[in-house]
Amino acid sequence: MNNIRLRFAPSPTGFLHIGNLRTVLFGYFLARSLGGKFILRIEDTDQKRKVEGSVESLIDILKWVGIEFDEGPHIGGDFGPYIQTERLAIYQKYVQELLDKGEAYYCFCSEDRLTEMRLEQEKNKQAPKYDKHCRNLNSEEIQTKLKNGEAFVIRQKIPAETSIEVIDELRGKIVFKTDDLDDHVLMKSNGIPTYQLAAIVDDHLMNISHVTRGDEWLASFPKNVLLYKSFGWEIPKYIHLPLILNKGGGKLSKRQGDVFVENYRDKGYLPEAIINFCALLGWHAKDDQEILSMDEIIKKFDLKDMGASPAVFDIEKLDYLNGYYIRQKNINDLSSLCRPYLEKSGLINDKTNNDFIKKVIALSQERLKKLEDISLLSSFFFKDKLDYDTNLLIWKNLSLDDIKNNLHELYNLLEKIEETDWTKDKLENIIFSYIKNNNKKNGDYLWPLRVALSGEKNSPSPLEIADVLGKEKSLDRIKVAISKN
RNA sequence: GGUCUCUUCGUCUAACGGUUAGGACACCAGGUUCUCAUCCUGGCAAUAUGGGUUCGAUUCCCGUAGAGAUCACCA
Numbered sequence: 001m002n003n004i005r006l007r008f009a010p011s012p013t014g015f016l017h018i019g020n021l022r023t024v025l026f027g028y029f030l031a032r033s034l035g036g037k038f039i040l041r042i043e044d045t046d047q048k049r050k051v052e053g054s055v056e057s058l059i060d061i062l063k064w065v066g067i068e069f070d071e072g073p074h075i076g077g078d079f080g081p082y083i084q085t086e087r088l089a090i091y092q093k094y095v096q097e098l099l100d101k102g103e104a105y106y107c108f109c110s111e112d113r114l115t116e117m118r119l120e121q122e123k124n125k126q127a128p129k130y131d132k133h134c135r136n137l138n139s140e141e142i143q144t145k146l147k148n149g150e151a152f153v154i155r156q157k158i159p160a161e162t163s164i165e166v167i168d169e170l171r172g173k174i175v176f177k178t179d180d181l182d183d184h185v186l187m188k189s190n191g192i193p194t195y196q197l198a199a200i201v202d203d204h205l206m207n208i209s210h211v212t213r214g215d216e217w218l219a220s221f222p223k224n225v226l227l228y229k230s231f232g233w234e235i236p237k238y239i240h241l242p243l244i245l246n247k248g249g250g251k252l253s254k255r256q257g258d259v260f261v262e263n264y265r266d267k268g269y270l271p272e273a274i275i276n277f278c279a280l281l282g283w284h285a286k287d288d289q290e291i292l293s294m295d296e297i298i299k300k301f302d303l304k305d306m307g308a309s310p311a312v313f314d315i316e317k318l319d320y321l322n323g324y325y326i327r328q329k330n331i332n333d334l335s336s337l338c339r340p341y342l343e344k345s346g347l348i349n350d351k352t353n354n355d356f357i358k359k360v361i362a363l364s365q366e367r368l369k370k371l372e373d374i375s376l377l378s379s380f381f382f383k384d385k386l387d388y389d390t391n392l393l394i395w396k397n398l399s400l401d402d403i404k405n406n407l408h409e410l411y412n413l414l415e416k417i418e419e420t421d422w423t424k425d426k427l428e429n430i431i432f433s434y435i436k437n438n439n440k441k442n443g444d445y446l447w448p449l450r451v452a453l454s455g456e457k458n459s460p461s462p463l464e465i466a467d468v469l470g471k472e473k474s475l476d477r478i479k480v481a482i483s484k485n
Numbered sequence: 486g487g488u489c490u491c492u493u494c495g496u497c498u499a500a501c502g503g504u505u506a507g508g509a510c511a512c513c514a515g516g517u518u519c520u521c522a523u524c525c526u527g528g529c530a531a532u533a534u535g536g537g538u539u540c541g542a543u544u545c546c547c548g549u550a551g552a553g554a555u556c557a558c559c560a
Contacts, residue, residue, distance in 0.1 A: 049559065216555070219490090368522095
C-alpha cells in the first residue's frame with residue numbers, strides 16, 4: 001500500500017485530443033509504474049463549453065485505448081464526487097477560508113471596465129493584467145455592495161514585490177516574480193470556481209501525489225503554488241508534459257489533419273500502435289527498445305527518462321508501428337477487425353462467408369498500414385468484373401500477342417488441374433515447372449497472370465490470388481484477359 | 486510586447502565531462518524464384534550560434550538567435 005495517486009482531469013468539451021491522450025498515457029504509465037492509483041475527474045466548471053455526451057465518449061475511448069481507472073464518476077471511489085459541478089459547496093467553503101485569511105478578495109469590476117482597462121493597456125504596450133482596482137476595498141464598502149446585490153467575483157491576492165520558486169519534475173527549479181502574476185479570478189460571479197481554484201482544492205482533497213498536465217499550465221504554476229501556500233497544504237509533485245507539435249511546428253491543430261483519437265480509431269489505427277507511438281514522444285527506454293506493449297512500458301517507465309522538449313507528431317512513424325502491430329495479429333483477430341471496413345465500403349455484407357474473407361485478409365495483412373486500407377487493397381477479390389487497361393497486361397517488351405499466347409498456354413495448363421488440387425503450392429509447382437521446361441522467364445507468365453487475376457499494378461502473387469479465387473473464377477478472369485483488346 | 490520553457494540527423498530520440506556522436510522512422514542502393522508489400526544487408530544524414538570554465542564540452546555557465554507556451558468570470 002503506497003500513497004501514489006495520479007489523476008486525469010479532462011474537460012468534457014468534445015472528442016479526446018491526441019495531445020490529451022499523450023498526457024493521460026504518461027500519467028497512467030507513471031501511476032502504474034509506481035504501483036499507484038489512477039483517477040478520473042471531470043472538470044466541467046465551464047458550463048458554456050460543455051458538450052453533451054462527451055463524458056461517456058471520453059470514458060469509451062479511454063477504455064478502447066486500454067486505460068483503466070481505479071476511481072471516477074463511472075465507478076465511484078472514496079474521494080468523490082468526481083465531477084466538479086457536484087462539488088460546488090466544497091469550493092465555497094475553501095474560497096471563504098481564503099477570504100477570511102486575506103488571501104483572496106471580492107472584485108466588483110464590471111466586464112465593461114475590465115475590457116476598457118485591457119484596451120488601454122494594449123494601447124500602451126503593457127501586459128494585460130488586472131489593475132487591482134478592488135484589492136483594497138474596506139469591509140464597509142464590500143458589505144454595502146454585497147447588500148446592493150452587485151455582481152462580484154473573487155480574486156486571488158498575489159503578494160507584491162517578491163518572487164516565488166516552483167519545482168517542475170522535468171525542468172527543475174523555476175523562479176517567477178510575483179509582480180508578473182495576475183490576480184486571477186478564483187470564483188466566477190455565478191458561484192462556480194475557475195480551474196485555478198477547483199483543480200488545486202480537488203487535487204488536495206483527493207490526495208493526488210503527482211500532477212501530470214500539459215505544458216500550457218506552466219505559466220500559471222506559480223499561482224497554483226501560492227494557493228497551496230495560502231491554504232498551508234503540501235504541494236504534490238508537478239510534471240508539465242511537453243506539447244505535441246504539428247509538422248511545421250506549432251500546436252497540433254485541427255486544420256492540419258486529424259487531432260482526435262476517435263479519428264485514428266476510425267481509420268483503423270490499433271491501440272497498441274497509438275500507445276507505443278505516444279510513449280516514444282518524450283520518453284525512451286533505457287535499453288533502447290522501441291517496440292513496446294503497454295505492460296512493457298509500465299515495467300520500464302521512469303520519470304528520469306523523460307524529456308522536456310516538445311515533439312513533432314510524425315504520422316509516418318505511427319503508420320510504421322501500426323503496420324507492425326497489424327502484422328503481429330493472428331488471422332482470426334485481424335479479420336474481425338477488418339470485416340467492418342469491408343462491410344462499410346459495400347464489398348461484402350453481413351452474410352459473406354467468413355473463411356473466404358479470412359483468406360483475402362491474410363493476403364493483404366503485410367500490406368496494411370491501417371485497417372481501412374483493406375478495402376482498397378482487396379477489392380479485386382470481390383468484384384465480378386475487373387476494370388483495367390489492356391496494356392497493363394504487358395510485361396517488359398513483349399507484345400500483346402505474346403502476352404495473350406502466354407495466358408492461353410496457362411489457361412490450357414490450369415484447366416486440367418483438378419478442383420481438389422487447386423492450392424497455392426500445387427499451382428506453383430505446375431506453373432514453375434512448365435515455365436522452366438519451356439525455357440521461358442517467370443515474368444513473361446507471372447506478370448500477365450497476376451494482372452489478369454487482380455487487374456492491379458501491385459498485388460499479392462498470382463498463385464496466392466488464384467488459390468483464394470478458386471478454379472472457376474480464376475479461369476474466367478484469364479479468359480476475359482485474353483479476349484481484351 | 487512582458488514572462489516562462491525548449492534547442493543532437495528531415496522526424497522521434499541515446500550518449501558518469503573523454504564514443505569513429507548510437508538506435509528507430511523516413512529516404513537511397515542491393516538481395517529475397519513477376520509487381521507491390523514483408524524480410525535481410527548496406528548507405529545518406531545531426532550536437533542552432535558566439536563566448537567562457539576545463540587537459541578535454543553534445544554534456545556545465547553566460548550571451549545571441551530560433552521555436553513554443555502563456556498573459557479570460559476557458560480549461
